[in-house]
Amino acid sequence: MADREKRRSTGSGTSPAAIVAEPGPSSKSSGTGSDREFLAQAGVGELLRGALLKMVEARPDDPVGFLADHFSSLAAAVMENSGQDSKDLRVSDAPSGEEGGGSARNQQRLNRALWHLRLAHHSQSSAFCNNVRVAYDLLSLAAPIGHTDDGDPLRVAGGGVSGGLYTQTLRCLCDEGGVPASTSAPLLCRLHCHDHEAVPYGVFHHGVLTCAVFSDYIRQAQRLYAQVCQPDEGLALRGPCLAVLSALREALEMSHDADPPNVKALRRLEASAKMSPHQLAHAMTEAQARGPAGHMDAKEFENAAAELFISRVKVVS
């Protein structure tokens, strides 16, 4: 009876012991002792503790929805593991059926990984790192083409997320961040990995962080454009826009990797001085007076800002 009630996951470390609780016919006796025993046997304490810890880390705006998502993802993990166990016992004969099931499973894993990645903002570095680790472990168990005969859960030998899944993750992150596909396409060109490649953790982390930061960056650029544009026309003058972008470009070009720390600090101060209100006002008035005429629309501004960002992203190699 205990075997039927408890199914333990053997693969992922994230899902705790999932319980299919069935109240026994004789365990409804009165008394707090038996209640406590029942809770201990069911492992509810661990479950709730995990949920509360995750909640504290993520601090969502909608706690109930967060808890619902958390438990549903746990349940999905349990069902998947149980489904996987049962599948291992079968002999495979229909590869297409398996692949179809495999892609659906991949999609499920992807959704869960994305849910984990959405929990913490990239500025909360330790929480974000934990979530990236969890997502990486989830995606590492992605179903490969075949399966082994010994009944173990199928795993990519040597670890690593498959390149296709990784690229898909990045694309979804950018879409959720509000970045239009055309803007994020050059970034994905630099970060993507082929399907046949196994992505190590460092590259995964870097890619995910870059996409999160990029979505923030594009949001900031959109707000900046709103600041710069004329309120009545809805479009911004070309001169000030170019002045602002050139200030940003100069500030970005200031820092080099090979500098010693004191020189680096100096350069940072100099770069921030370039973006001080006084300098910017000066540059913008000058550009307005002498710069190119015409307007710049939001899309062009966004693309130009994105290009500044993307040019500093290292290509994955």
Add this chain to the structure above:
Amino acid sequence: MFRLCLMLQWQAITYFFFFGNICFTMLHGNFESKTSWRDETTQTSQEKLHKLINCCRFLDLIARATGAASAIPTASGWSVVVEHAQDGGDAKMSASDVTRGVACALKPPVFLHFGGSEMQASCSGVCVIDASLPPGKTVNIETITFKNFYTALVSVRLRRRSPGREGGGGEWCTALRDRPLMTNPHAESGAQDYCSIDRKQMRVEPDDVSSVRLVLKQPSCAWLTFGVEDVLLFPRAQPEPVGELSDWLSALNLVEQRLPTQGSLDAASVSCRLQPMWALSEVTTRSSRSHTAPVGRFDVDGSYDINLLSLT
């Protein structure tokens, strides 16, 4: 002479009564043997030694009182060897020199003793400490600081390179003569103070100094061991060249002026929006530096054609 010594000892007894049995028994021993002053065979070597100490100190006291030249014989017993310490830094003065003192080689203190015979270390109450700079390096001294340890008077002599000739050591001159560090050499006051000698207190300008000699005197027989610790020479701080900082720093000084208004554009808010974008970019570059594990691509221009692969 004998009576003077007796007076000295009486004075010592009254002042040092509470400074322990050792002092008292020493002096008591001397006092007891006054009847056999001339009978040297009955005296122990220790008694002879202490008599000698008292004589020397008395002599020095007299010399000090009369203001005569310091009774330091320049003869035997002194070995003034100028060692040249290794200095790995460049000849220019660095910022660490200004805060922590110039790197100089401090020789162990040399105590004066009469007659050239090797006796107990604290014989005469006069001690010399040399601080020399690495060869070729000179310093314009701003301050000399040290911690006193029961030294009553200190004199400072400087070896300055004469402006005419480059070779040779230079000449010695006295910068400070017998500056009192303890108000009463027999008492405690000022015995363990931190002292500093400024260039304004020196008789000569301490510029282009290659060696410093501190002459310590302690005439009281209460303090047989004395010295100074942690001698530091601080050079004159030169104004640092401002250089490339000045242009944008001076531009920052204009912030107090009213920002030029230009229609509806608000430079302050634009700047507020721009700076996070810069910071986000920096985050990416920093992360790319830390996570540098390669995926492992070995293709040449996107193809793994075997003809393109090379052995190197």
